[in-house]
Amino acid sequence: MPIDYRRFNGPEDSVSYKQYTKxxxxxYEELCNELIDENEHRKDGRALDEARTMYARTNMISQAxxxxxxxxxKTKVVCSVFDPREIPNKNEFSPLGxxxxxxxxxxxxxxxxxxxLVPDAExxxxxxxxxxxxxxxxxxxxFPNYQIDVFVYILEHDGACLAGAINxxxxxxxxxxxxxxxxxxxxSIAVIxxxxxxxxxxxxxxxxxxxxxxxxxxxxxxTVAMLSTLEQVAGFTQLGSMDGxxxxxxxxxxxxxxxxxxxxxxxxxxxxxxxxxxxxxxLEKEAKLREAALNENMEEWKKLLSAD
Amino acid sequence: xxxxxxxxRLASERVNPSVYSGxxxxxxxxxxxxxxxxxxxxRGHGTYAEDxxxxxxxxxxxxxxxxxxxxxxxxNRYVGEIGDVVxxxxxxxxxxxxxxxxxxxxxxxxxxxxxNLPGGELRxxxxxxxxxxxxxxxxxxxxxxxxxxVFSDGSLSLHTRSLKYGKLKQGILLKxxxxxxxxxxxHFHNLPCGISVIIGNNGYIWISPNVQDVTVxxxxxxxxxSDLQPVNQTDRETMARIRNCIAALVTSKMMLDDTSITYAYxxxxxxxxxxxxxxxxxxxxxxxxxxxxxxxxxxx
Amino acid sequence: MANLLLSPLEKMYILHGVRDDCRxxxxxxxxxxxxxxxxxVVSHASGSARLRLANTDILVGVKTEIxxxxxxxxGYGKLEFFVDCSANATPEFEGRxxxxxxxxxxxxxxxxYQSSDAFDLKQLCIFEGKQCWKLYIxxxxxxxxxxxxxxxxxxxxxxLYNTRLPSVKTALLDGGNVDLQLSDDPYDNKLLNVxxxxxxxxxxxxxxxxxxxxxxxxxxxxxxxxxxxxxGNKTNYNIDNKKNESCTDSKxxxxxxxxxxxxxxxxxxxxxxxxxxxxxxxxxxxxQALLRERRENVTMKKYSYGFLK
Numbered sequence: 001m002p003i004d005y006r007r008f009n010g011p012e013d014s015v016s017y018k019q020y021t022k023x024x025x026x027x028y029e030e031l032c033n034e035l036i037d038e039n040e041h042r043k044d045g046r047a048l049d050e051a052r053t054m055y056a057r058t059n060m061i062s063q064a065x066x067x068x069x070x071x072x073x074k075t076k077v078v079c080s081v082f083d084p085r086e087i088p089n090k091n092e093f094s095p096l097g098x099x100x101x102x103x104x105x106x107x108x109x110x111x112x113x114x115x116x117l118v119p120d121a122e123x124x125x126x127x128x129x130x131x132x133x134x135x136x137x138x139x140x141x142x143f144p145n146y147q148i149d150v151f152v153y154i155l156e157h158d159g160a161c162l163a164g165a166i167n168x169x170x171x172x173x174x175x176x177x178x179x180x181x182x183x184x185x186x187x188s189i190a191v192i193x194x195x196x197x198x199x200x201x202x203x204x205x206x207x208x209x210x211x212x213x214x215x216x217x218x219x220x221x222x223t224v225a226m227l228s229t230l231e232q233v234a235g236f237t238q239l240g241s242m243d244g245x246x247x248x249x250x251x252x253x254x255x256x257x258x259x260x261x262x263x264x265x266x267x268x269x270x271x272x273x274x275x276x277x278x279x280x281x282x283l284e285k286e287a288k289l290r291e292a293a294l295n296e297n298m299e300e301w302k303k304l305l306s307a308d
Numbered sequence: 309x310x311x312x313x314x315x316x317r318l319a320s321e322r323v324n325p326s327v328y329s330g331x332x333x334x335x336x337x338x339x340x341x342x343x344x345x346x347x348x349x350x351r352g353h354g355t356y357a358e359d360x361x362x363x364x365x366x367x368x369x370x371x372x373x374x375x376x377x378x379x380x381x382x383x384n385r386y387v388g389e390i391g392d393v394v395x396x397x398x399x400x401x402x403x404x405x406x407x408x409x410x411x412x413x414x415x416x417x418x419x420x421x422x423x424n425l426p427g428g429e430l431r432x433x434x435x436x437x438x439x440x441x442x443x444x445x446x447x448x449x450x451x452x453x454x455x456x457x458v459f460s461d462g463s464l465s466l467h468t469r470s471l472k473y474g475k476l477k478q479g480i481l482l483k484x485x486x487x488x489x490x491x492x493x494x495h496f497h498n499l500p501c502g503i504s505v506i507i508g509n510n511g512y513i514w515i516s517p518n519v520q521d522v523t524v525x526x527x528x529x530x531x532x533x534s535d536l537q538p539v540n541q542t543d544r545e546t547m548a549r550i551r552n553c554i555a556a557l558v559t560s561k562m563m564l565d566d567t568s569i570t571y572a573y574x575x576x577x578x579x580x581x582x583x584x585x586x587x588x589x590x591x592x593x594x595x596x597x598x599x600x601x602x603x604x605x606x607x608x
Numbered sequence: 609m610a611n612l613l614l615s616p617l618e619k620m621y622i623l624h625g626v627r628d629d630c631r632x633x634x635x636x637x638x639x640x641x642x643x644x645x646x647x648x649v650v651s652h653a654s655g656s657a658r659l660r661l662a663n664t665d666i667l668v669g670v671k672t673e674i675x676x677x678x679x680x681x682x683g684y685g686k687l688e689f690f691v692d693c694s695a696n697a698t699p700e701f702e703g704r705x706x707x708x709x710x711x712x713x714x715x716x717x718x719x720x721y722q723s724s725d726a727f728d729l730k731q732l733c734i735f736e737g738k739q740c741w742k743l744y745i746x747x748x749x750x751x752x753x754x755x756x757x758x759x760x761x762x763x764x765x766x767x768l769y770n771t772r773l774p775s776v777k778t779a780l781l782d783g784g785n786v787d788l789q790l791s792d793d794p795y796d797n798k799l800l801n802v803x804x805x806x807x808x809x810x811x812x813x814x815x816x817x818x819x820x821x822x823x824x825x826x827x828x829x830x831x832x833x834x835x836x837x838x839x840g841n842k843t844n845y846n847i848d849n850k851k852n853e854s855c856t857d858s859k860x861x862x863x864x865x866x867x868x869x870x871x872x873x874x875x876x877x878x879x880x881x882x883x884x885x886x887x888x889x890x891x892x893x894x895x896q897a898l899l900r901e902r903r904e905n906v907t908m909k910k911y912s913y914g915f916l917k
Contacts (some may be wrong), residue, residue: 019679096868125715136870211724218859220723232870238863241723241839244884247860248877255873312638312820312886314893316762318901319646319658319913397613448613478621480632535617538624548634555633582634586642 016113031207032193044073044201051187051199051257054264056167058175058272066176070168072199074158079168081176084146097143101131101150103165109157111202126162133166133186133225133235139179148178159201163188166225166235167261174269182227183265184234187257189250191242194218196250198257208240218242222250226258313583323588325559327599337364337379344377353387354379382561386411386486386510388464392455393495395481395508396466398445404438406445408453411486411510414463418445422456422467424474450476452496452506452514472496476506477535479516480551484558486511490565497566501546501573507564515550517543545582549573552585553594560595567605572598612828619829626814632825638886640821643762645897646913647770654743655771658915659763662823663753665697666760668745668767674788675742677733685732685740689717691747691760698752706749713747713760719862720761720806720837726861727768727805735779738786743771754824757835761808762894765840768805769898772797803845806861807894808837809886811879813871818879820886832869834876836883837862844895858884858891 018024026034036042046052052072061067064080071077087098103126105115119127130152138148150172152165166186173180190200190208194217197204208221220240227234233255238247337343343355343362351357354366355377368381388394388410399415400407406418423444425437445451452473453466468474489509498504498518506514517539539547553572557564575597576585584590614622625631635641641662650656653669660666675686691714693706700706721727732741745767747760775796777789791797812822812833819826822833838858863880865871871879 015679024680121711121715121718124711128712132865132868135868140868209722211729215725216859220861222863226873227870230870231872233865233873233876234870236834236863236865236871236876238860239719239722241725241859241861243857243859244881247863247880251873251877312640312889313635314640314643314889316643316645316893316897318897318904319644320901320904322644322913397615399613449615450618476615476617478617478624480621481618536620538628539621541628541630544625544628544630545634548630548632551633583636583639586633586635588642 018112028207028210028212031203031210035192035197035204035207036195042197042201043203048195049198049253051260054167054261056171056264056268058171058268064172064176066172066174066178068168068171068175070164070171072158072160072164074156074201075160075164076155077161077164077168078153078155079165079172080151081169081172081178082149082151084143084148084178087145087147090145093145095144096140097138097145098140098147099131099134099138099150100147101127101134101152101169103127103130103152103154105154105157105161109154111157112206126165129162129223129235129237130165130169134169134173134184136232136234137170137180137182137184137227138173139181142179148173157202159190159203159205160188160199160223162186162223162237163199163225167265171265171268174265175272182229182232183262184225184227185258185261185265186223186225186235187254187261188221188223189254189257190221191218191240191246191250194246196253198253218246222247222254224251224254224258226255228259228262315587317588323592325561325588325592325595327560327562327592327595329562329599330603334369336367336369338367339363339365343370343379348375350376352376352378354381354384380487382487383485384487385413387462388412388416388455388458388510390455390458392509393452393506394455394464394466394510395450395452395476395506395512395514396510397481398447398449398451400447401442401445404441406441408451408466410464410466410508411483411512412462412464414461416464416466418451418453418466418468422465422469424469424471445475450481450514452476452508455509476514477516478539479514480547482513482515482551482554484511484513484554484564488558488561488564490563490568492565494566497569499550499566499570499573501550502543503546503550505550505566505569507566507569513554513564515547515554517547548582549576549585552576552582552591556585556591556594557598559588559591560599562595562599568598568602571601575601612824614825614828618825622826622829623815626817626819626826629817631819632823635821637817637819638882640758640890641823643759645762645766645894645901647766647898647901649915653767654773655767655769657763657766657770659759659766661753661755661759661762661821663751664755664759665749665751666756666763667748667750668760668763669748670767670771671744671746672771672773673742673744674734674739677737677740681729682737683733684729686742687718687721687727687729687732687745688742689714689721689745689747689764691717691749693749693752696751697749701749709756710749713756716757716808716835716837716862716864717745717747717760717764719864720808721861723859723861725804725859726839728801731801732773734776734788735781735786738781739779739788741773743768752824754827755810755821757808757810758821758890761806761837762890765802765805765807765894766898768800768802769845771800773800803842804839806837806839807887807890808835808862809883809890810835810866811883811886813869813875813879818882830867832865832867832871834871834879834883835862835864835866836860836880836887838884838887840891840895841888844892845899858887860884 055071060069061080065083067080107115163186170184190197190204192208222238225235341364356365364379366381368379371378394410396408396410404420408416410416453468456467457465495507502518504518576594629636644660647657649658650669654672655670658667691710693701693710695702775791780787811818812830814830
């Protein structure tokens with residue numbers, strides 16, 4: 001339900017029923033041990049350093065200039081990019097174009113709670129991180145005084161949603177033919193009990209953010225966005241508590257993971273172009289056929305007329 | 309990496325920056341206070357007339373020139389006078405003029421007709437010149453100039469029609485209260501340490517490396533190049549030292565002119581590293597020693 | 609401070625200065641400007657601190673209230689950060705002008721304090737599952753002259769160090785409700801353990817090098833900066849000043865890139881290392897200042913300076 005701002009809104013007092021299940025009361029150790037089996041395999045069968053396979057497509061939303069859909073197993077993200085428009089309420093000339101980003105969770109996207117419709121702190125923070133990551137990728141000098149709107153909607157959240165949002169936004173911007181310096185890709189990593197989980201699920205992220213039983217154990221999440229051809233880090237966020245070497249190790253792994261995504265994005269974009277060419281060829285062929293048919297008809301009519 | 313310098317002092321360890329000048333404290337007036345009757349005196353800045361009395365409109369000290377009474381506050385914006393040397397920053401390029409920030413109440417104006425155009429010779433301003441204005445001076449550029457005229461609303465019209473005025477190159481700008489600037493005949497100083505300082509009457513001080521006067525036309529390309537050359541290390545350190553010395557004098561509310569700056573610079577040399585002059589105790593020390601030397605000089 | 613204008617040649621001077629490791633005021637790239645700190649400046653707050661770093665002026669007040677613990681964290685207290693960019697600092701902050709900046713700073717602080725390695729929320733527990741302390745940390749920006757994040761994190765740590773929670777005399781469970789009795793004696797209180805509380809360091813990239821503690825002019829010359837938050841060190845806050853205690857390494861609690869530029873991976877890694885080191889120096893200096901002030905307090909020599917003088 002939309003919130004009425006004119007009146008004082010009390011705290012929402014309904015809670016997720018999951019709080020009353022056995023699962024909810026599990027201790028940190030139990031949760032930790034559940035994540036991984038004795039063969040170092042994660043719950044979904046992946047190895048620690050194995051990212052989920054990414055599925056992506058463009059032209060998800062027909063009315064947007066460019067749009068994309070990215071799926072990492074159960075993390076599902078839709079992104080749309082609209083035509084540049086003049087910056088609203090601007091008061092001075094800005095030589096560089098601006099990017100406006102909005103990340104929104106669907107109300108039913110998270111396993112632990114229902115998301116409110118009003119943007120909360122986490123969503124605002126994601127929007128800001130997305131904006132900062134996209135800025136170095138887009139040729140902003142090409143549209144001074146204009147802004148590009150990027151809207152990201154997270155349909156299902158199963159970890160790595162910032163990385164998903166950046167990948168989706170990069171793809172949608174390319175699909176919208178916004179000039180860019182490089183393909184932007186992102187990936188995240190969760191650190192739990194000194195172990196590195198590449199491309200974590202929501203459950204793994206939750207444990208990574210939890211307080212470990214012992215002090216001084218590395219834990220947390222790192223997300224890196226890369227412009228791989230230019231070898232530049234466009235976005236970097238770290239959370240939790242970990243020592244310098246751990247951060248640097250994780251960054252190196254993420255760098256490679258980001259590179260692995262680039263061919264997928266390229267493939268989609270190339271396929272998109274090929275598809276468009278095919279489509280136009282097909283249309284042209286059809287048009288020719290139709291024209292020939294019409295010409296035939298005309299000849300027939302002419303004959304009929306001259307016969308009269 | 310070497311240890312960076314971090315100093316956190318407590319409020320209880322704060323040093324009082326004021327330096328005893330030995331001068332008799334003047335009488336202070338507060339807004340609304342009666343200064344004198346109306347009939348004998350003329351109303352100047354910082355005063356107003358009411359009920360046949362002359363009253364102060366700002367807090368400050370009185371200045372009397374013949375029959376004219378002014379009240380001068382410590383922190384005022386710059387009130388320009390014709391012939392003043394100012395340092396200003398271009399805010400906007402407009403039709404045939406630039407808007408300049410000179411720390412006055414209103415923005416100042418530099419007409420296209422009051423600048424020296426490239427080429428040097430006197431000629432009519434053409435339409436091309438109007439279109440080239442942004443190449444001459446663009447937003448953010450710093451200039452030194454002279455006040456040509458004061459309009460009735462108090463805004464200033466500037467000119468740069470002399471070789472010593474014009475666009476400023478690499479250097480440091482420092483902003484201080486205009487009331488701390490001593491009015492002198494000359495506000496362009498080449499200090500003995502090889503640094504030149506422009507003490508703008510408006511409280512903007514420009515510190516830059518000393519450039520040799522090269523006026524020969526053929527060397528023009530060289531000049532353009534030398535603008536982009538990095539300032540050498542010794543000059544850079546000396547400039548930073550002068551910057552910190554001026555900041556020390558300002559913190560102790562001492563008047564600024566070439567003498568006080570030179571003295572402060574000389575006294576500061578006992579602190580080997582320039583950054584130690586950011587320390588409040590060192591700043592007070594420099595200001596105190598400078599004050600001492602100025603007093604000695606005036607007694608002689 | 610968006611409306612600061614600099615000429616291209618001024619920028620070039622700053623750029624060359626950073627390259628030659630000699631900045632406009634004589635500092636090297638890793639020097640901070642002198643700071644001034646005073647704690648216990650607000651009488652109605654449980655803890656407070658005021659920090660001045662050149663022109664940047666931060667006032668932090670900590671208010672304590674009692675709250676219900678979260679269901680999934682019954683043994684933990686709560687910590688919340690609020691930043692107010694006062695229009696006193698610059699007229700740009702008027703209305704909702706400073707909101708974005710305020711949000712980003714409070715978000716950053718929240719993230720930096722999130723891990724238990726940074727701040728142990730267990731010390732805010734009163735009665736597990738029923739009652740806990742909630743600390744409202746209100747940060748007021750009175751003036752800004754560059755390098756807000758570092759100054760805010762220093763002031764927050766000092767204010768938390770100064771925070772006193774009233775002692776709990778009894779906390780009994782009475783028919784499902786907690787019967788809580790707090791001490792009336794204002795001197796009967798307990799201090800928080802904030803030795804490990806994180807500090808933020810902004811590394812501003814100018815040209816090819818990073819500088820710490822950028823002035824407003826220097827911030828204007830940079831398109832990208834890296835903010836590194838890392839935990840402090842226990843030994844810095846130990847009154848006995850025992851050196852033999854294990855000197856633990858600082859741990860990163862939050863790292864964020866700020867600005868519209870990007871960084872080469874190698875530069876990023878070096879900057880992270882540089883940031884962690886800078887946090888250690890900063891923490892050491894803060895620890896010394898706070899211990900000095902506490903000593904003055906014990907000997908009753910200290911009197912409040914506050915905002916006058």
